[in-house]
Each structure stands twice: as structure tokens, then as C-alpha cells.
Amino acid sequence: MDRIRFAESPFEGHPDKLADIISDEILDEFMRKDPFSRVSINVLLSSNIVFIAGEVSSSAYVDLQMVSKKAIKEVGYTKPEYGFDGDLIGVISSINEQSPEIALCIASEGAGDSAIVVGYATDETESFLPAPIYFAHKISKTTSDFRKKGIMPFLRPDGKTIVGIKYEDQNKFYIDSINMFVQHDPDISLHHLRELIFEDIIKKHIPNELLRKETKIKINPAGRFIIGGPVADTGITGRKIVSDAYGDISFSGGSAFSGKDPTKTDRAASYMARYIAKHIVAAGWAKKVLIQIAYAFGVKESIGFDIETFGTETKPVDLIKSRIREVFSLYPKDIIETLDLRKPIYKKTACYGHFGKEGLSWEKLDKLEYFS
Numbered sequence: 001m002d003r004i005r006f007a008e009s010p011f012e013g014h015p016d017k018l019a020d021i022i023s024d025e026i027l028d029e030f031m032r033k034d035p036f037s038r039v040s041i042n043v044l045l046s047s048n049i050v051f052i053a054g055e056v057s058s059s060a061y062v063d064l065q066m067v068s069k070k071a072i073k074e075v076g077y078t079k080p081e082y083g084f085d086g087d088l089i090g091v092i093s094s095i096n097e098q099s100p101e102i103a104l105c106i107a108s109e110g111a112g113d114s115a116i117v118v119g120y121a122t123d124e125t126e127s128f129l130p131a132p133i134y135f136a137h138k139i140s141k142t143t144s145d146f147r148k149k150g151i152m153p154f155l156r157p158d159g160k161t162i163v164g165i166k167y168e169d170q171n172k173f174y175i176d177s178i179n180m181f182v183q184h185d186p187d188i189s190l191h192h193l194r195e196l197i198f199e200d201i202i203k204k205h206i207p208n209e210l211l212r213k214e215t216k217i218k219i220n221p222a223g224r225f226i227i228g229g230p231v232a233d234t235g236i237t238g239r240k241i242v243s244d245a246y247g248d249i250s251f252s253g254g255s256a257f258s259g260k261d262p263t264k265t266d267r268a269a270s271y272m273a274r275y276i277a278k279h280i281v282a283a284g285w286a287k288k289v290l291i292q293i294a295y296a297f298g299v300k301e302s303i304g305f306d307i308e309t310f311g312t313e314t315k316p317v318d319l320i321k322s323r324i325r326e327v328f329s330l331y332p333k334d335i336i337e338t339l340d341l342r343k344p345i346y347k348k349t350a351c352y353g354h355f356g357k358e359g360l361s362w363e364k365l366d367k368l369e370y371f372s
Contacts, residue, residue: 004176006164007132007247008240009140012075012351013157013183013228015235019043020244020350022050023237023259025071026062028344031261033060035342038098041259042237043068045230048084050091054259057098065091071347076148076157083231114297115266116304119273120250121281122288124173127356128278131173133247135206136163137352142205143182143197152196156183158228170287170312174209177216178202183228184220194219244354245270250290258350262341265295265332269302271362272335274355276328278363280307283371285320287312293330302330327370 010017022043030037037058044051050068073086080088121128140161147155159182166176184193197219203211238256245252255266262268273291280289286309294304307321329338336342339361348357357363 002166002168004164004166005130005132005247005249006162007130007136007249008160008162008243009133009136009352010240010243011140011144011157011159011183013077013144014160014240015045015158015230015233016237016239017235017351018072018075018077018157018230019045019235019237020240020258021075021347022052022068022071024346024350026052026064026067027259027261027346029062029067030056030058030060031342031346032344033062034058037261038263039259039261040098040264043235043259044237045084045235047231048089050089052091052093052095055096055098064093064095077229082156082229083227084229113265113295115253115255115264115269115295117253117255117266117270117273117293117295118245118251119270119275119277119291119293120246120289121274121277122249123281124171124288128281129353129356130165130246130249132163132165132249133243133245133353134356135165135175135210136161136243136247137356138205139163139178139180139201141352142201143180146201152200154185154188154193156185156226156228158183158232159225174212175206175215178206178218179221180219181222181225182220183225186224186226190220190224246355251292257354258346262336262339263332268332268335268339268341269293269295269330271339271341271354271360272328272330275339275362275364276324279327279365279367279371280309280320280324282365283368285313285315285371286310289313289320291324295332300331300333305330323371327367 023041026041027039030039039056041054052064068091069086077084077086124131125134146152162179164177165173167173237259241256242252257267260267277289277291280286290308292306293302296303
């Protein structure tokens, strides 16, 4: 069966992820003050400027400059030598009211946009995520945590991890490659940086049985990485949709998540699709499953629904599909209520994936009794 699958996990200081974080931080502030806010925010970062554009209909006021600067400093851009400093950046915004046609559609409980969404789950990791994205996020988040806790104070906020997993068969795999790109201070040698990352992060946080002699590990393979963040590369909300979801193993619905309130079906229904998929695998009805749902703007019901179990099902596929439709409502309004999405929960999703994290309503397994 030998095949290799990949996943990428950008750090919080990666320009695109920082744009996602700011977008969701703004969304959370609106949801905290007015849970029925309708928000669609996009952020572009370039050099020392933050551009914010979008549509908002809300009774709340949010200081966009204050929220943006707070998010940037929390990520770690707090020093002028980084070239991007939360205290020194400028913020430009262009915010309009939500389109009255979209507002009318949502008021009538129709889908807030047209969307094709997917949800995926597999039993190959404890979080029911595919192994490549699971380990990529684990490495990236651990590295970022070490920086913020002062364990590796020479690290800077930007970076990413790419993990390749080699599948020998459906249930047996190992890490084929790890490529890390880690921003750092100029006074640490590349040799010492590589040694510390390998010994204290990769070896201690990746199961030893998954690291083989043939596993290829490269840390900053292009050399030193001192200049990073928005000063080196423009960041835009929604450019990392595959790393936000499941890596290259599952399909992508094609839509970004960050900066969108739950009336946006491409976000809320993606969470519902994951919620469903995780229940099917956790119940043992399939070893892996892909859920696909389609919505049309203004239509209350989904216009398409299907599942793929890749031949791993232990129950008839028709039974799985019918049970899903009995247990889970796919109406946009019901999804928001079922998953309790009118809360300021979104910044937590903006980096290291929207799935597989504890404390998110779509990761709960509270309906397993219906699949016993």
C-alpha cells in the first residue's frame, strides 16, 4: 500500500495565521458583546500596516485598532527588531453593513451562503484526526509554547512544520519526514538551534516507534531564518484552509473559516460535519469517514448529503446515513443551536487547526448512545 501523505501546520506568527487570529479575535469581541452579530472580517498584513475589511451588522462597538494590536502582541510581535511590533503598527479599516439581501435570507433561517463542506474522522490518532495533521500541529504548537514560556527564548514567532506520514497499510504507518522552518534570533548558531529542536521537541514529543532510521528530519534546511512575519511576507485571512482542516488526506470544502460568524454555513456546517464524522468513528461504525454536505444561499435545508467510509464500515452504509439524518439536524439554525456557536470561541480555532481540540462543542461525543 506504501503511500505518503502530508500536512502543514504554520506557527501563530506566520503572516497568514496572524491574519486569521486577528480576524477571529475581532469576531469574538463582537460575539461577546452581541451574540447575534453578523460578521465577515478579512485582514491583510503588510510591513507595519494592518488592513481590515468586511461587513458587520451588530449592536456592539469594537475598537478594531485595540483588538488588532492586542492579538499581535499576544502572538509575540513585541520587539522593534522583529520588524513588526504590535505597539508600532498602523490599522486601516473599511467596514460596511451586511447586505440587506443576505440579512433577509438569514432572518428567514436560510443558509447564509452557498457552501460545500466536509467533515472527516479516522481512528488512527487519539483525536480522530489524520496522523499527518495531528503530528504537524503537535510539533508546531509545542515549539510555539516553548518560545512563549521562555524555554527557548531565542525563537521568534514565525515558522511552520510539514510532516509526511508513510502508510504501509491501513493501520500501520510511520513518519517519513519532518521539515521545520523556525524563525530565530541572530545570535544562536544554526547547528545549536537544530540540535535543540530535534532533542527537546521532536524526540520528546513524537512517539519513538514512529521515528525510524529512514525518517528524514530537516530543520531550517535553507539556512538561517531571522527575518519573518509580515515584514517578510504578506498575510491574508483564509489562505491556509487545508492546514485548518485535515491536511491532504481529506477533501477541502474550499472555504475559509476565520472571521465569519456562525450564520456563514461554510464555517458552521463544517463544524457539524466533523461532529458527525467523529461520532461515527468513535462508535466503531467505521474506521474512517468523510461527510459531505452542500447548501444553497437562502435555502433552509441542505441540498446535498453523502458519506464515504472507504470500505472500513462495520454497519451498512445506508444504515449509517439514515441514522445520521435521524440524530443530527442539518438546518443552519439548528446547527448554531446544537453546537452553541453564538459565543466568543473562535480565536481558539484560528491556529493549529479547527478540529481535534478539547473544549470545542463539535469535538464532543455526547450522542454516542444513538450509535450503540
